[in-house]
Amino acid sequence: MKSVRIIALKKDRKKILEHLQNNSLVHIRSIEEPKIGFVRTDTSAQIQQFEKNEVVTEQALKILDKIAPTKKGLLASFKGKREIVSEDIQEIAVNSAKIIGICNKIISLEKQIADIAAERVRIKALLTQLEPWEKLDIPMNTGDTASTAILIGTFPKMYDEVSLAKTLAQSEPDLIYEAEFLYASSNLTCAVIYVPKNHKELAENALRTIGFTRPLNPTSKTPKVKVKKLCEKDKGLVQKSEKTIEKMKSYAKYRDAIGDTQDYFHFRTEKYRVIATLDQSEHIFILYGYIPEEDCGKLDKICNKAAECIVEYEEAGEDAPVKLKNNAFTEPAESIVTMYSPPSHEDIDPTPILAFFFYLFFGMMFSDAGYGVLMVIATTILLKVWKPDKKMYNNLKLFQYCGYFTVFWGLVFGSIFGDAPAVLYKMVTGNAITMQQLLPWPTLDTQKDALTIMIMSIGFGLIHILVGMACKFYVCIKNKKYAEAFFDTGLWMTMLIGFAVLAAGMAAGELMMNIGMVIVAASAVGLILTQGRSKKGIFGKLIGGIASLYDITSYISDLLSYSRLLALGLTTGVMAQVFNMLSTLMGTGVLGIIYMIVIFLVGHAITIGLNALGSYVHTMRLQYVEMFSKFYDGGGKLFEPFSLSSKNFKIKNNDNDD
Amino acid sequence: MNGMIFAILAATIATVFAGIGSAKGVGSAAQTSMGVLSEDSSMFGKMLVLTLLPGTQGLYGFIVGFLIMINCGILGGEAPTVMQGLSYVAASLAIGIGGMISGFAQGKAAVSGISMCAKDEKNFSKAMVSITLVEIYALLAFIVSLLMVISIPGIKM
Numbered sequence: 025m026k027s028v029r030i031i032a033l034k035k036d037r038k039k040i041l042e043h044l045q046n047n048s049l050v051h052i053r054s055i056e057e058p059k060i061g062f063v064r065t066d067t068s069a070q071i072q073q074f075e076k077n078e079v080v081t082e083q084a085l086k087i088l089d090k091i092a093p094t095k096k097g098l099l100a101s102f103k104g105k106r107e108i109v110s111e112d113i114q115e116i117a118v119n120s121a122k123i124i125g126i127c128n129k130i131i132s133l134e135k136q137i138a139d140i141a142a143e144r145v146r147i148k149a150l151l152t153q154l155e156p157w158e159k160l161d162i163p164m165n166t167g168d169t170a171s172t173a174i175l176i177g178t179f180p181k182m183y184d185e186v187s188l189a190k191t192l193a194q195s196e197p198d199l200i201y202e203a204e205f206l207y208a209s210s211n212l213t214c215a216v217i218y219v220p221k222n223h224k225e226l227a228e229n230a231l232r233t234i235g236f237t238r239p240l241n242p243t244s245k246t247p248k249v250k251v252k253k254l255c256e257k258d259k260g261l262v263q264k265s266e267k268t269i270e271k272m273k274s275y276a277k278y279r280d281a282i283g284d285t286q287d288y289f290h291f292r293t294e295k296y297r298v299i300a301t302l303d304q305s306e307h308i309f310i311l312y313g314y315i316p317e318e319d320c321g322k323l324d325k326i327c328n329k330a331a332e333c334i335v336e337y338e339e340a341g342e343d344a345p346v347k348l349k350n351n352a353f354t355e356p357a358e359s360i361v362t363m364y365s366p367p368s369h370e371d372i373d374p375t376p377i378l379a380f381f382f383y384l385f386f387g388m389m390f391s392d393a394g395y396g397v398l399m400v401i402a403t404t405i406l407l408k409v410w411k412p413d414k415k416m417y418n419n420l421k422l423f424q425y426c427g428y429f430t431v432f433w434g435l436v437f438g439s440i441f442g443d444a445p446a447v448l449y450k451m452v453t454g455n456a457i458t459m460q461q462l463l464p465w466p467t468l469d470t471q472k473d474a475l476t477i478m479i480m481s482i483g484f485g486l487i488h489i490l491v492g493m494a495c496k497f498y499v500c501i502k503n504k505k506y507a508e509a510f511f512d513t514g515l516w517m518t519m520l521i522g523f524a525v526l527a528a529g530m531a532a533g534e535l536m537m538n539i540g541m542v543i544v545a546a547s548a549v550g551l552i553l554t555q556g557r558s559k560k561g562i563f564g565k566l567i568g569g570i571a572s573l574y575d576i577t578s579y580i581s582d583l584l585s586y587s588r589l590l591a592l593g594l595t596t597g598v599m600a601q602v603f604n605m606l607s608t609l610m611g612t613g614v615l616g617i618i619y620m621i622v623i624f625l626v627g628h629a630i631t632i633g634l635n636a637l638g639s640y641v642h643t644m645r646l647q648y649v650e651m652f653s654k655f656y657d658g659g660g661k662l663f664e665p666f667s668l669s670s671k672n673f674k675i676k677n678n679d680n681d682d
Numbered sequence: 683m684n685g686m687i688f689a690i691l692a693a694t695i696a697t698v699f700a701g702i703g704s705a706k707g708v709g710s711a712a713q714t715s716m717g718v719l720s721e722d723s724s725m726f727g728k729m730l731v732l733t734l735l736p737g738t739q740g741l742y743g744f745i746v747g748f749l750i751m752i753n754c755g756i757l758g759g760e761a762p763t764v765m766q767g768l769s770y771v772a773a774s775l776a777i778g779i780g781g782m783i784s785g786f787a788q789g790k791a792a793v794s795g796i797s798m799c800a801k802d803e804k805n806f807s808k809a810m811v812s813i814t815l816v817e818i819y820a821l822l823a824f825i826v827s828l829l830m831v832i833s834i835p836g837i838k839m
Contacts, residue, residue: 363807471749471832478825584822591742591821594828598745605757634741637734644807645814 025340025347025663026320027053030311036331037302037309041295043330046110046675048667049323050313051345054301062303062310067296074293077124081286084127085279087134091269092276106280106673113291113668113675116284123285126278133272140265147258154254156207156214157239157247165242173224175217175231177238183213196230199223283672291668298666314340314663316347342369347663354379356422359415364648365658372499374656378647379425381488385646387429388481389592389639391470392600394441395632396430399423413674437477437593438467441628442600447608470594477590485586486524488646489579492654493517499655511554519547520579548573582650588642596635603627685767689754692770693747696827699778700743700820703785707736711792718800725799728806732796735813736788739781742824746777746831753835765839773830780823788816 028050032040044050058064156178157164166174183191185203192199200223207214217236219227243250303310315323320337327333346367348358357379367373390396403424406412412420434440438459446459460467468477493513500509526540556568607623610616652658668675715729748757750770755761762770795809 474829474832585818587825588818588821591825591828595738595741595745598748599741602745602748634734634737637731638738641731641735641810641814642817645811645817648807648811649815 025344026315026317026337027340027344028313028315028320028323029336029338030313030327030333031308031336032311032327032331032333034304034307034309036333037299039330040311040327040333041298043326044311044666045291045295045668047322047326048665049319049326050311050315050666051663052298052301052666053312053314055303055312058303059310062305064302065299065304067300071293071296071300074289074296077120077289078286078293080124080127080131081282081289084130084282085286087130087272088276088279088282092273094279108284108673108675110668110675112284113288116281116288119281120285120288123278123281126275127282127285130272130275133268137265137268140261140268144258144261147254147261151251151254153240154247154251156209156212158251159206160214160216160247162216163242163244163246164239165244168221168224171221173219173221173227175219175224175227175236175238176242177215177217177231177236179213179215180211180235180237181213182208182210183215184208188215191234192230195233196226199227199230201227280672287668287670287672290670294666294669313666314344316663343661344369345661345663346373348373348375350375350379352421353425356418356425357382359418359422360644360647362662364652364656366660366662368657368660370499370503371656371658371660372495372502374495374652377491377495378651381491381651382422382643382647383425383429384484385589385643386426386639387431387433388484388589389642390426390430390596390635391433391437391593392439392441392596393431393434394439394444394628395596395636396427396432396434398632399427399430403427433593435463435465436468437470437597438463439470439597439600441624442597442602442604442631444600444604444624447604451608451612470590470597474590474594477593478587481586481589482583483524484589485583485646485650486520488586488651489582489654490517490520492651492656493520496655507554507557511550511557515547515550515554516575516579518543519551519576522547585650586646588646592635592638592642595638596631599631599635600628603631683764684761685764685770686755686761688764688767689750689762689770690756692767692774693750693754693756695771695778696743696750696774696781697740697747698743700746700781700785701740703782703789703820704737704740704743705785707739707785707787707789707792708733710789711736711796714793714796718796721800725803728799728803729796732792732799732806732809732813735810735817736785736792738817739777739785739788739820742820742827743777743781746774746824746827749828749831750774753831759835762835763839766834766837769834769837769839770831773827773834775827776823776830777820777827781820784816784820784823788813788820791816 030040160176162174164176166176168174184205188203192201200220202218204216204218205213206216217227217231245253298311301312303312315337324335327335346369348355348361348366350358350373354376358375360382361367361373361375361378387396403420407417407420407424410416440459443459446457446462449455449457449462458469460469470477493516497509497513497517500506500513522540522543524540525543526537529535529537529540551572552566552569554569555572556565556570559565559568603623604627607620607627610619711733715733718725719729751757753759753762754767754770791813795813798805799809
């Protein structure tokens with residue numbers, strides 16, 4: 025990684041930045057304060073405007089997805105983005121104002137629909153209010169006639185003619201009235217009361233005391249007419265809403281264009297962010313950045329083609345970003361490393377080691393040739409058909425390699441969709457057979473040879489841990505920390521190797537055991553002598569050294585952790601066998617065969633889902649917890665070049681260097 | 683008299699107790715993840731992975747239970763003696779108790795992991811690894827139960 029400085033005339037700023045963004049070579053470095061004599065441009069206003077436009081497009085897209093959803097299959101997410109050529113961006117830029125207009129229109133239409141919905145709720149409330157008045161055949165605000173007062177209203181109680189007469193007789197025995205009941209329920213009675221005009225006041229007082237109230241918003245039409253009118257209005261609103269939705273749907277054809285515009289404004293936001301980091305004087309500007317060493321020549325070419333400018337390189341400092349470089353076999357595992365943390369300046373790139381063990385352990389846990397073949401076929405088809413972008417490509421590749429190792433371990437453990445071949449053989453011939461007898465090569469049975477596989481798992485674990493420690497050793501030597509390399513790492517490595525020889529000696533014989541003992545004892549003495557070296561006084565040093573031997577427990581627990589290789593491998597095998605057995609329960613009749621196929625498919629789908637997840641998670645844990653803890657710190661920054669990073673399309677790579 | 687009833691009891695212990703642990707763990711994790719999904723449904727994949735992590739105990743218990751059934755004459759093998767039946771019970775206690783309690787603990791860890799991941803999706807791998815730290819104890823219990831169950835038919839008691 026080199027740090028780079030580009031100095032050019034201000035009038036060429038746009039051109040140079042565009043070329044840099046198109047070629048995505050440089051990781052922009054922002055220095056806090058400008059150099060003396062230079063100023064920074066405040067671009068926050070523009071950035072805000074662009075971001076606002078991005079939000080508008082985002083909203084419009086969300087609304088369109090709701091109104092006119094595109095049919096997306098489950099597999100569509102693997103599909104690569106739409107491809108455009110870089111010349112198209114010009115066109116998108118020209119159209120952007122129009123598209124933003126359309127987006128605003130979509131948003132305002134959405135608001136109209138919401139308003140209509142609110143209005144309909146109001147109408148519905150009015151209609152429920154009017155419901156009890158349905159039988160009233162005069163307007164609700166009917167006034168008095170020449171001689172009669174008309175009182176229209178409600179009681180908060182159930183009344184009929186008899187009970188009302190009784191109640192009124194108690195307070196106003198003299199009152200003359202005629203009542204017409206329109207509606208009565210336990211907590212509401214709607215009534216019209218007719219009284220002679222000279223009794224009006226008397227009647228009003230008497231009625232008020234028993235809770236008679238006039239309706240809240242009386243209308244000048246009869247309730248029936250009013251209801252009809254409201255219903256018509258509601259119908260009109262429904263139509264209007266449908267029409268609005270139709271109109272919005274007609275904008276669905278702009279979906280891609282809106283996506284393009286969103287990305288266009290994202291590009292511009294990024295560009296203005298970069299402009300804010302430039303040191304500018306009256307006539308020139310300086311851009312700071314990082315660039316991988318191999319791209320320097322390319323950058324020179326691009327800059328000189330774009331405009332008159334000076335490009336200077338320097339060795340990058342410690343806070344430089346890292347770009348991982350790996351071959352086709354190991355590159356897919358980069359995402360696993362970056363998920364933990366990208367390597368810092370002092371780390372080595374652990375990807376190659378991680379990749380191999382990741383595939384190996386995944387295969388050992390998933391361990392079924394049938395499933396492995398399925399994985400390989402599925403990923404191969406997806407890679408061919410969808411032509412996914414880089415990230416998805418690597419993820420698919422990761423699972424493809426895992427698939428190959430799964431096939432390998434499946435064959436070693438004699439598992440092809442569990443014991444499906446043996447079960448089928450038994451169904452056809454009636455003779456029981458085991459997978460061991462069926463397969464022409466020697467296999468290990470996860471159940472019968474569990475102990476062997478357990479020892480094997482821990483053996484792999486030992487190798488895995490030793491490789492991790494060897495990396496630590498190498499890093500220490502590289503950084504000239506010799507004491508740390510030989511005493512802290514080297515002695516533990518020999519100790520672990522000693523234990524391994526000792527364990528092998530238990531099977532192989534006395535001599536090997538003795539050799540192991542000697543190695544272990546020598547390492548222990550070495551550790552006692554060196555581990556207390558930072559302590560003061562001979563006594564402190566000795567105590568520190570002896571106490572350090574206690575670390576052996578952490579190594580033992582690390583090693584035992586690898587027994588999960590056996591446990592998960594066994595889980596896959598047994599689950600598959602369980603479903604195979606269940607599928608044969610119904611015999612060999614027509615129904616039995618149908619039942620068998622259904623149970624076989626569903627059962628193995630469940631097994632694949634659960635165990636693939638388990639294998640993935642546990643492989644990752646073995647890498648992160650058991651191996652990375654030995655040598656890897658992470659905490660670095662990834663190299664993220666200033667580029668056209670788009671969400672909705674991908675720019676076709678036209679590598680025309682001329 | 684043979685030890686069939688004890689073998690059945692053993693299969694039940696292994697399946698049910700480990701299942702209780704997973705059910706409770708996955709249940710509380712699922713509740714939390716649904717809360718997160720109601721805010722942002724695009725996290726479904728990640729939430730699903732974190733929710734499923736405490737589900738393995740039940741699986742281990744089921745496998746031990748199933749192997750007992752294969753060995754003891756229910757789905758194959760020969761009926762065990764009384765002592766063998768009791769040995770199955772003893773063997774199934776490891777995954778029964780270990781699976782149940784580690785299921786509870788892993789469920790709690792999963793709930794915290796889900797909230798952590800909801801705050802920042804980048805925490806996903808850290809959450810995942812932290813939750814699987816609990817898993818090893820269920821795995822150890824499983825291996826112990828399993829090795830015992832496999833070898834019991836060969837031991838004459």
